[in-house]
Amino acid sequence: MYLPNEKSKLFCLESLPDITLESSSKTIPYLEQLAIKYGLTNVYKSCECIDTFESSLDVLLYEDRNFQDYELLYFVFKGADDYISLDRYTYTLQEIAERFEGKLTDKILHFSNQKALNLDEEESQYFLDVTGAKALSGYTNIHGISSTPLDMNFFGLYDSDMDIRELVETLFEKNYKACTELGFHLYY
Template sequence: MSLNKYIYCLESVPDATVLHKSVIVPALETLALGYGITNVYNTCDSIESFEESIGTLVYEDKHYKDYAFIYLVFEGRDNELKIDNYYYSFEEIAELFEGKLKGKIIHFANTFQLDLEDETFQYFLDVTGAKAISGYGNPAPILSTVLDNLYFALSEEYDENVDLVEVLFEKQYALCRAMGFRMYY
């Protein structure tokens, strides 16, 4: 069994068949080289490819149990994910992955503003089996990768959600507050 926790990053793009320059990939390379954290990057351009990507991870990746985070780089509005110019609610996403995300933290880059009501996040956690949902509630002019990488690196040391968030805030309080970092569990 691996001692480190893997990260699966899925980014929404207009066309997954066209090579594009991702701003997330360099941050993932830093995670691998600087922190020794194994990660997998994939793209999707439709709800079908979104579902297929997560399904492949869950059913075909022999290291699935080692993944601590599913890192989603998506746009959206009003707590709905934008995929192929259509908006999907958290309830719809939860039903797609019913029982498939057990013990995983679903983390959103700040390309999506996360501000869930108690009922919504609890439904998502209950239906998917996810351990937590995390992300950012405030718009920011910078991409969240600096804070995301610290968050992922700290997860190597801290298993408990409360401890992980406390240490993250201790290390980068101003950035956490400015970006509105939050975790629902």
């Protein structure tokens, strides 16, 4: 078994109804535990509309000096299939892929189960090809059970030297019931 890589870094972007009330985030306490338990450095940012979403992505891509160090990108947004929803606006996975064009090499983009990730092979391959991502992951089921504890286990198990299939196998061995109930899926 691999020990977590203390050099791994995670960037989390979460949609909140009002970004001035970050205390309403249920994700932040889990990220704090992730740092304490696994030594995984993480950066948290929230957005409330399409403008703050796009602004956050621009800052991440063009101003954040640590962007190259983030191996895990964690998006907590409502949505389904191949889009996310922000303030009555939908942003497709294709649009996200184009914004990250060629910039996700050796990175995993993971969606919480607030958004169902139901993609066919062509859609997932397009995203991976355009972005250069190592993998895209998320859940097919959004039925009231939060994926956050399983997300944290996934991130805690992550090691950049670990084969992605071995990572998923270990996640399922340790969390089989949650993985199957939530429909964990990884495209690579």
